[in-house]
Amino acid sequence: MRKEDMIVLENKEIARDIFEMKLGGLLVQDITEPGQFLHIHTSPQPFPLLRRPLSICKTNKAEEYLTVIYRAEGEGTRLLSACSKGSTLDVIGPLGHGFPVSDVSPGEKVLLAGGGVGVPPLYDTGHALKEKGVDVTTVIGFSDKGTVFYEDPFRDIGRVFVSTADGSYGTAGFVTDVMEKEKLAFDRIFACGPVPMLKALETKYPEAEGCISLEERMGCGIGVCLACVCHTRQDPDGSDYRKVCSDGPVFPWKEVVL
Amino acid sequence: MSRIAVELPGLSMKNPIMPASGCFGFGEEMGSLYDLNELGAIALKATTREPRFGNETPRVAETAAGMLNAIGLQNPGLQKVISEKLPKLKSIETPLLANIAGTTMEDYEEVAADLSGTGRVNALELNISCPNVKEGGIAFGTDPSLAAELTERVKAVSSVPVYVKLSPNVTDITDIAKAVERAGADGLTLINTLSGMKIDRKSRKPLLANQAGGLSGPAVKPIAVRMIHEVRRQTQLPLIGMGGISDVEDIIDFIIAGADAVAVGTANFTNPFICPELSRGLEKWLAQEQYTHLYDLQPKEVHSVE
Numbered sequence: 001m002r003k004e005d006m007i008v009l010e011n012k013e014i015a016r017d018i019f020e021m022k023l024g025g026l027l028v029q030d031i032t033e034p035g036q037f038l039h040i041h042t043s044p045q046p047f048p049l050l051r052r053p054l055s056i057c058k059t060n061k062a063e064e065y066l067t068v069i070y071r072a073e074g075e076g077t078r079l080l081s082a083c084s085k086g087s088t089l090d091v092i093g094p095l096g097h098g099f100p101v102s103d104v105s106p107g108e109k110v111l112l113a114g115g116g117v118g119v120p121p122l123y124d125t126g127h128a129l130k131e132k133g134v135d136v137t138t139v140i141g142f143s144d145k146g147t148v149f150y151e152d153p154f155r156d157i158g159r160v161f162v163s164t165a166d167g168s169y170g171t172a173g174f175v176t177d178v179m180e181k182e183k184l185a186f187d188r189i190f191a192c193g194p195v196p197m198l199k200a201l202e203t204k205y206p207e208a209e210g211c212i213s214l215e216e217r218m219g220c221g222i223g224v225c226l227a228c229v230c231h232t233r234q235d236p237d238g239s240d241y242r243k244v245c246s247d248g249p250v251f252p253w254k255e256v257v258l
Numbered sequence: 259m260s261r262i263a264v265e266l267p268g269l270s271m272k273n274p275i276m277p278a279s280g281c282f283g284f285g286e287e288m289g290s291l292y293d294l295n296e297l298g299a300i301a302l303k304a305t306t307r308e309p310r311f312g313n314e315t316p317r318v319a320e321t322a323a324g325m326l327n328a329i330g331l332q333n334p335g336l337q338k339v340i341s342e343k344l345p346k347l348k349s350i351e352t353p354l355l356a357n358i359a360g361t362t363m364e365d366y367e368e369v370a371a372d373l374s375g376t377g378r379v380n381a382l383e384l385n386i387s388c389p390n391v392k393e394g395g396i397a398f399g400t401d402p403s404l405a406a407e408l409t410e411r412v413k414a415v416s417s418v419p420v421y422v423k424l425s426p427n428v429t430d431i432t433d434i435a436k437a438v439e440r441a442g443a444d445g446l447t448l449i450n451t452l453s454g455m456k457i458d459r460k461s462r463k464p465l466l467a468n469q470a471g472g473l474s475g476p477a478v479k480p481i482a483v484r485m486i487h488e489v490r491r492q493t494q495l496p497l498i499g500m501g502g503i504s505d506v507e508d509i510i511d512f513i514i515a516g517a518d519a520v521a522v523g524t525a526n527f528t529n530p531f532i533c534p535e536l537s538r539g540l541e542k543w544l545a546q547e548q549y550t551h552l553y554d555l556q557p558k559e560v561h562s563v564e
Binding site for chain 1: 280287309311312315317320321323327332334335475476527529
């Protein structure tokens with residue numbers, strides 16, 4: 001982990017309120033797994049005070065840049081969307097544990113399930129899997145046609161299915177509806193998206209092998225403040241816990257209470 | 259002689275800066291980022307007799323130049339703090355201020371006796387001001403006679419100096435300060451967070467699961483400075499000041515107001531390297547301004563520590 005002023009190389013809207021930002025810096029060399037995240041200060045002023053956690057989408061170590069994708073929604077992400085090329089951002093990272101690509105064997109069938117701004121960390125994950133000779137299928141869900149992104153980039157990795165909640169593009173419904181309709185079979189599943197989506201997946205595929213990546217409000221991002229904790233399934237009412245920032249954000253299937 | 263070294267009861271500090279309780283865990287995570295020997299002291303996360311999960315999430319909410327938190331004193335409990343957390347701090351020389359909390363006076367006594375008995379803890383910080391737990395805690399911090407009784411009882415069982423952490427959520431903070439001084443406190447730490455609330459407009463409910471939370475960050479600094487200024491004039495006790503400190507100028511303000519040392523809280527979350535950066539920055543500033551020691555900043559008639 002390091003703290004670095006990264007250079008904004010590109011920052012563009014790729015779908016409605018969805019921005020792709022390319023950042024350059026040494027920090028890129030420290031990334032060890034797809035699914036790790038950055039903690040970004042969106043303003044040099046004390047408002048917004050806290051950093052914003054954003055998953056790393058794409059890593060290019062040779063050219064020393066990475067990309068993050070975010071929805072300009074609140075004060076912090078709106079400030080981010082206004083950052084121009086050549087400006088710098090105070091970033092700490094890479095943080096957390098990503099998807100355990102090293103556990104997957106060549107030839108395995110892996111399903112990537114993503115929802116909304118939960119889609120980005122699956123991109124690097126998919127690439128790493130493809131490089132290993134894994135058979136990757138991607139199912140990504142969005143609210144409507146205007147917010148769909150990265151359908152084409154995922155096609156370079158394998159088959160892609162898209163759903164929209166309002167039916168304006170792809171299959172009408174959710175990621176789970178597509179999986180049922182297409183009767184998608186898999187040996188392992190890696191998922192990232194809103195909690196209702198992750199809950200639906202764990203309920204429909206209780207025996208599956210795989211991992212989920214969680215999003216949570218964070219303070220420090222490095223495991224100190226205990227803002228982003230969740231209960232474990234083994235001890236749902238007790239004092240056992242996991243920290244989303246430093247134990248996660250990626251957790252084994254059904255390890256934590258959603 | 260160092261411009262920034264300070265001596266407080268139980269705490270021999272090479273610089274006046276410590277991370278505040280709850281903003282540094284038990285030092286493990288930050289210890290992997292920098293050498294903890296660079297710190298003046300470390301205030302550990304609150305320890306209770308039994309393990310506590312704390313409150314449900316959301317536990318933090320951002321506000322204008324500040325944040326609300328309602329963690330709820332999550333900690334692994336007295337036995338694990340002694341058997342697992344303190345041993346990991348054995349290799350560093352930085353003095354430790356162990357924050358203790360409870361729901362009954364007996365809880366505080368037991369935690370105080372056991373933690374002070376470990377030999378690794380240099381002083382205790384009585385947490386009678388956490389706004390985020392339903393029972394105990396804050397009740398001791400808002401009633402001067404209860405605060406005094408608890409201080410006296412903890413002093414009787416502790417083998418190390420006892421600091422009392424004061425709540426700003428009272429009508430007159432000096433009443434509590436004077437009461438615990440009379441009861442034998444060795445020092446005061448102030449201020450804890452201010453009780454506040456943020457509304458989630460979508461759900462039309464309080465955003466935090468606990469509803470209310472403690473406000474911290476730059477937004478609370480003027481309140482902290484005012485309270486330290488008031489307490490300084492009413493007690494002889496050493497004061498560890500905190501509340502929104504995020505740069506060297508803030509530390510100078512606290513020292514002028516009457517603090518003998520300072521703690522940095524929320525700023526650790528925005529910049530994990532803030533404490534060592536501030537101690538280097540403070541030393542440099544004092545040298546530039548040709549002060550031989552930090553305390554030369556204080557008006558003579560006010561500073562009451564020997």
